[in-house]
Amino acid sequence: MSYERVFAMKFAKVYPMYVAKAEKKGRSREEVDQVICWLTGYDEAGLARQIEQETDFRTFFADSPAFNPNVALIKGVVCGVRVEDVEDPLMQKIRYLDKLVDELARGKAMEKILRG
Known part of the structure; x- marks a missing residue:
C-alpha cells in the first residue's frame, strides 16, 4: 500500500481496530485513548472530535495540538520496519x-509506554 493511501485512510476507521487489539489482550479503550493523547496532545474531547469528523491520518496528525517531545524514545519494529528508521x-x-x-x-506497563 502506498504512503498516500495510508495517509488518506480515515482515522475513525482504524481507531476501532486499535481498541479491539488492546481489548483482546485485556486492555481498555481508555488506555488506548491515553496513549493516543500522550502521543498527539489531543485531550479526550479533541480526540472524540477527530473521530466524529472522520479525519484522515494526514489531518489527524497535522491538527495534533502538541506532538510529544519524548517521541524519539519510541524504538522497535512495526510491520517489519524499525520505527526510528x-x-x-x-x-x-x-x-x-x-x-x-x-x-x-502486549501488556507493557503504562508508565513504560508513555516514556516520561
Missing part, C-alpha cells in the same frame, strides 16, 4: 502510534 515524517508518526498500541496490547 522510517524516513517519511508522517508515516513515522503513524508507526509510532502503531508501536504504542502494540506495546499496550
Whole structure:
C-alpha cells in the first residue's frame, strides 16, 4: 500500500481496530485513548472530535495540538520496519502510534509506554 493511501485512510476507521487489539489482550479503550493523547496532545474531547469528523491520518496528525517531545524514545519494529528508521515524517508518526498500541496490547506497563 502506498504512503498516500495510508495517509488518506480515515482515522475513525482504524481507531476501532486499535481498541479491539488492546481489548483482546485485556486492555481498555481508555488506555488506548491515553496513549493516543500522550502521543498527539489531543485531550479526550479533541480526540472524540477527530473521530466524529472522520479525519484522515494526514489531518489527524497535522491538527495534533502538541506532538510529544519524548517521541524519539519510541524504538522497535512495526510491520517489519524499525520505527526510528522510517524516513517519511508522517508515516513515522503513524508507526509510532502503531508501536504504542502494540506495546499496550502486549501488556507493557503504562508508565513504560508513555516514556516520561
